[in-house]
Amino acid sequence: MIRFEHVTITYPEASAPTLVDVSFEVPEGELCLVVGVTGSGKSTLLRAVNGLVPRFSGGVLAGSVTIDGLSTSAVPPRDLADVVGVVGQDPAAGFVTDYVEDELAYAMENLGVAPDVMRRRVEDILDLLGLHELRNRPLASLSGGQQQRVAIGSVLTAGPRVLVLDEPTSALDPAAAEEVLAALTRLVHDLGITVLIAEHRLERVVQYADRIVMVPGDGRQVVVGTPAEVFGQSSVAPPVVELGRLAGWAPLPLSVRDARRVAGPLREQLASVDSAPFSRATRSPGEVIATTNGLQASYGPVTALRGVDVEFRAGEVVALMGRNGAGKSTLLNHLVGLREPASGAVQVMGSQPHRLSARDVVRVAGLVPQDSGVLLYHDTVAAECSASDRDAGLTNGTTRTVLDRIVPGVDPSTHPRDLSEGQRLGLALSIVLASEPPLLLLDEPTRGLDYGAKQRLVAVLEQLAADGHAVVIATHDVEVVASVADRCIVLAEGEVVADGPARDVVVHSPVFAPQVAKVLAPLALLTVHEVELALAVASDSPYK
Amino acid sequence: MSAPRLLHPGAWWLWAVALSACALRTTNPVLLCLIIAVAGWVVVSRRADVPWSRSFASCLRLGMIVIIVRVVFQILFGVRVSGMTLFTIPEVTLPDWAAGVSLGGPVTLESLMAALYQGLRLAAVLACFGAATSLCSPYRMLRALPTVLYEAGVAVTIAFTFAPQAIVASRQVREARRLRGRSDRGVRAWTASALPVLEGALDRAVALAASMDSRGYGRRGSSSVAVRRRSIGLVLLGLVAIAVGSYGLLDPGAPALFRVPALALGAAALLGALIAGGRSTTRTRYRPDPWAAPEWIVSFAGVVAFGSFVSVSRMGDALNPSTNPLEVPAVPVLAVVGLLVAALPAWCAPRPPALVAPSTMAVAA
Numbered sequence: 001m002i003r004f005e006h007v008t009i010t011y012p013e014a015s016a017p018t019l020v021d022v023s024f025e026v027p028e029g030e031l032c033l034v035v036g037v038t039g040s041g042k043s044t045l046l047r048a049v050n051g052l053v054p055r056f057s058g059g060v061l062a063g064s065v066t067i068d069g070l071s072t073s074a075v076p077p078r079d080l081a082d083v084v085g086v087v088g089q090d091p092a093a094g095f096v097t098d099y100v101e102d103e104l105a106y107a108m109e110n111l112g113v114a115p116d117v118m119r120r121r122v123e124d125i126l127d128l129l130g131l132h133e134l135r136n137r138p139l140a141s142l143s144g145g146q147q148q149r150v151a152i153g154s155v156l157t158a159g160p161r162v163l164v165l166d167e168p169t170s171a172l173d174p175a176a177a178e179e180v181l182a183a184l185t186r187l188v189h190d191l192g193i194t195v196l197i198a199e200h201r202l203e204r205v206v207q208y209a210d211r212i213v214m215v216p217g218d219g220r221q222v223v224v225g226t227p228a229e230v231f232g233q234s235s236v237a238p239p240v241v242e243l244g245r246l247a248g249w250a251p252l253p254l255s256v257r258d259a260r261r262v263a264g265p266l267r268e269q270l271a272s273v274d275s276a277p278f279s280r281a282t283r284s285p286g287e288v289i290a291t292t293n294g295l296q297a298s299y300g301p302v303t304a305l306r307g308v309d310v311e312f313r314a315g316e317v318v319a320l321m322g323r324n325g326a327g328k329s330t331l332l333n334h335l336v337g338l339r340e341p342a343s344g345a346v347q348v349m350g351s352q353p354h355r356l357s358a359r360d361v362v363r364v365a366g367l368v369p370q371d372s373g374v375l376l377y378h379d380t381v382a383a384e385c386s387a388s389d390r391d392a393g394l395t396n397g398t399t400r401t402v403l404d405r406i407v408p409g410v411d412p413s414t415h416p417r418d419l420s421e422g423q424r425l426g427l428a429l430s431i432v433l434a435s436e437p438p439l440l441l442l443d444e445p446t447r448g449l450d451y452g453a454k455q456r457l458v459a460v461l462e463q464l465a466a467d468g469h470a471v472v473i474a475t476h477d478v479e480v481v482a483s484v485a486d487r488c489i490v491l492a493e494g495e496v497v498a499d500g501p502a503r504d505v506v507v508h509s510p511v512f513a514p515q516v517a518k519v520l521a522p523l524a525l526l527t528v529h530e531v532e533l534a535l536a537v538a539s540d541s542p543y544k
Numbered sequence: 545m546s547a548p549r550l551l552h553p554g555a556w557w558l559w560a561v562a563l564s565a566c567a568l569r570t571t572n573p574v575l576l577c578l579i580i581a582v583a584g585w586v587v588v589s590r591r592a593d594v595p596w597s598r599s600f601a602s603c604l605r606l607g608m609i610v611i612i613v614r615v616v617f618q619i620l621f622g623v624r625v626s627g628m629t630l631f632t633i634p635e636v637t638l639p640d641w642a643a644g645v646s647l648g649g650p651v652t653l654e655s656l657m658a659a660l661y662q663g664l665r666l667a668a669v670l671a672c673f674g675a676a677t678s679l680c681s682p683y684r685m686l687r688a689l690p691t692v693l694y695e696a697g698v699a700v701t702i703a704f705t706f707a708p709q710a711i712v713a714s715r716q717v718r719e720a721r722r723l724r725g726r727s728d729r730g731v732r733a734w735t736a737s738a739l740p741v742l743e744g745a746l747d748r749a750v751a752l753a754a755s756m757d758s759r760g761y762g763r764r765g766s767s768s769v770a771v772r773r774r775s776i777g778l779v780l781l782g783l784v785a786i787a788v789g790s791y792g793l794l795d796p797g798a799p800a801l802f803r804v805p806a807l808a809l810g811a812a813a814l815l816g817a818l819i820a821g822g823r824s825t826t827r828t829r830y831r832p833d834p835w836a837a838p839e840w841i842v843s844f845a846g847v848v849a850f851g852s853f854v855s856v857s858r859m860g861d862a863l864n865p866s867t868n869p870l871e872v873p874a875v876p877v878l879a880v881v882g883l884l885v886a887a888l889p890a891w892c893a894p895r896p897p898a899l900v901a902p903s904t905m906a907v908a909a
Contacts, residue, residue: 056754081760093748094755098594098681105830110760118830136897138594155759338719362725374720377740392725431724 001162001194002026002049006063009044009053016219018044021063024213024224026196028161031188033209033227034198035236037450039420040217042166042198043089049164049196050077050084068161081107084162085155089170091147092139100142100150101135107158118157125153129183144324145176149183156187163187165197169204170447173323173476174511177204184208200450203238203479203515206231207255228252236451239479239515242528246535259519266531270523273534285313285486289438289470290335290365294344297330297494304330305494307344312439312470317461319485319502320474321512326491328474329370332441335472336367348439362392365439366432368425370447373416375428381419382412384427392435402430406460422453429460440469446477458484481506482514482526502526548897550592553680554688555839555893560676562846563886565793566853567668570863571661572873576668578880580604582887583668583675590889591678592896603674607667614663619651625868627654658867688833702752706745713744771820778817785810842889852882 051072337353407426789807
């Protein structure tokens with residue numbers, strides 16, 4: 001259905017090609033997952049399927065891409081609309097109309113589908129994706145998961161045989177991600193649609209994949225195979241696969257269900273081990289850095305926070321979790337003084353952040369926003385660093401020193417936009433950290449990061465907590481919470497519904513539990529690393 | 545009253561255009577305030593709970609700025625009018641090459657009132673525009689347009705989305721500056737944020753264009769290049785002629801050729817484009833909005849108001865009260881009645897459908 005033959009893609013002004021000599025084929029009716037480290041060219045590969053690369057991006061594509069027998073060099077994307085549907089990373093950026101129904105009909109109107117057929121297909125898609133209750137809603141009022149489903153529906157109505165999705169769940173909370181993935185599997189199983197999907201959070205999608213295309217990103221050949229084949233050798237793998245490797249299970253389990261069926265002996269072996277020694281709650285928090293008292297916030301008629309009372313202490317890492325729109329970002333914005341509390345109080349290091357001047361507030365609280373790129377607006381890394389020193393009134397070179405500690409070896413003459421996702425986050429983080437705020441806030445820091453970059457981020461955060469910062473991360477990424485958070489606060493509809501040690505909060509939650517905890521329940525082990533330690537203890541134990 | 549539904553966007557736009565044509569015909573402050581009030585009342589009664597329904601408030605604010613700027617310019621640079629001097633600002637003698645421009649001098653009540661009336665007129669037109677965009681989204685209007693105009697129209701939609709997106713982007717940039725510890729005030733802060741805002745808007749426009757293209761926008765059926773060029777040429781000619789014609793109708797001083805003949809030429813050219821383009825296009829329309837009794841009432845309400853203004857202006861100068869000598873503006877009863885008719889949609893138009901759950905709108909994720 002999709003065939004890449006010796007495809008090499010070079011962007012203008014790039015020193016090396018982004019993709020080199022890529023050849024693979026996806027047969028009809030498969031769900032094919034594209035994996036690889038950040039910046040390896042996954043998005044480029046996906047956008048080449050219908051010719052958006054190079055037609056909209058510039059650059060040169062050598063080799064050939066054919067889809068359903070049509071070559072993308074001969075046929076422009078618009079004439080492929082009824083063959084392939086492409087959904088980008090940010091669904092809202094691609095919406096043309098204002099209402100759900102209009103958006104679903106848009107592609108068909110362009111194709112000139114007869115009105116009665118159009119009417120029927122819209123109804124079918126509304127049912128298929130569970131959107132019928134939203135049909136009259138303006139697109140702007142939808143949640144992230146709903147928007148993603150509408151975006152999928154809006155390309156499906158044209159009746160494509162192939163669906164291409166770029167990180168469809170990366171911005172979604174676990175429940176909304178399930179919603180989208182369930183819709184996708186229905187399409188593959190019931191309609192025989194071929195799906196090509198890129199995703200970093202392998203733990204969410206790998207169980208549905210028939211085939212994996214692994215893009216190594218350093219000029220090596222892509223690896224194509226079944227999930228078990230590819231993960232047998234790949235460094236990028238979800239926790240459940242790593243657990244399988246550790247326990248020596250064959251074939252490697254790809255889903256929690258598969259793993260649980262073979263995990264009986266492992267659970268018995270670990271049952272005698274007390275999990276307390278692995279609990280990071282042993283890291284004892286220090287003085288109180290920030291508190292909120294009955295904090296209320298609203299956007300127009302919508303209440304975002306209703307009486308939130310939390311406190312953050314030096315030396316702890318706190319995870320802030322909850323649905324999209326639960327008020328996580330709003331809480332962070334209040335802590336850093338971007339918004340004034342409607343009622344209630346926010347205190348950071350004894351002062352109210354929204355009353356402080358910009359220069360003073362960065363000394364008490366620093367926020368790395370969701371899209372860390374917005375913090376960067378100079379031409380080179382060196383210019384960013386020196387501007388940051390100047391802004392915060394620091395001695396020259398402070399930011400660069402912090403940057404070298406977090407991500408060593410960044411070329412100072414690089415444009416920030418050309419950095420990898422992880423490096424860019426590191427640069428934004430060091431700009432915020434340069435003035436050494438005791439309270440450090442990160443909004444969705446792991447979006448778009450591969451497992452390796454996440455591990456490095458976790459190490460940095462642990463170091464910062466050890467240095468006495470209070471670190472707060474708002475995230476949907478349960479695996480990162482499992483590996484770094486001491487305490488977990490769950491928000492729902494602007495209220496705190498859980499606040500306690502991360503282990504207690506996540507282990508028994510069906511939504512927030514990490515894969516390892518789900519496999520080993522009722523044992524309270526959260527990560528593969530903890531299992532490793534526990535196994536070492538168990539094998540030394542005299543009671544074995 | 546009929547069941548809740550969205551009114552045909554054409555009806556709202558006709559009503560708003562008629563109301564703004566009324567505003568353009570008058571400088572009577574009482575009537576202008578009444579026009580703004582009518583627009584506001586209809587918006588408050590019949591707008592849906594959607595993000596763009598807030599554009600009326602922004603248009604009112606913009607109108608306030610227009611009035612202030614107009615008055616300030618009058619004080620600084622305006623032509624000096626004799627009358628009751630309120631205060632005098634130092635006069636600057638400009639070099640010869642700037643002859644004709646005056647700077648400073650005595651400021652009279654008469655000149656200020658004239659400037660105020662003119663500013664108010666622009667503010668009223670802006671309010672009418674804001675009412676139309678609050679009551680139906682620009683995209684719904686474009687959907688209702690004939691296919692030939694549609695493609696040009698979508699380019700306009702993208703342009704329309706620029707302003708709200710730039711507002712969002714500039715807020716982001718301002719917040720980012722604060723997070724970096726820079727002051728978020730002053731001219732330098734604004735100029736420094738311009739580039740990232742433009743970059744962001746450009747990125748979004750490209751993303752939107754890519755999305756439209758991969759969903760088949762701009763796809764051509766079997767039509768030949770020549771046919772397409774002919775219909776585009778006719779559309780352009782028609783639009784220009786109609787623009788000239790509308791200007792002529794609104795400006796009583798324009799040559800007669802610029803009025804009805806220009807409008808007729810424009811209409812003919814557009815009709816030709818519709819016929820030429822309609823044969824070749826492959827586009828179809830999903831659930832077109834009906835044009836039923838409420839649509840007739842709403843558009844007639846606007847037309848009646850405009851008619852009342854035209855007949856009042858035929859009868860005398862009540863629409864343009866004198867500011868020199870300054871007098872208390874008379875209020876022509878017929879025009880007031882016309883505007884009250886224009887307020888009818890607040891009761892006669894169907895209510896917009898209520899949202900199932902207006903829950904998470906505008907809450908940042």
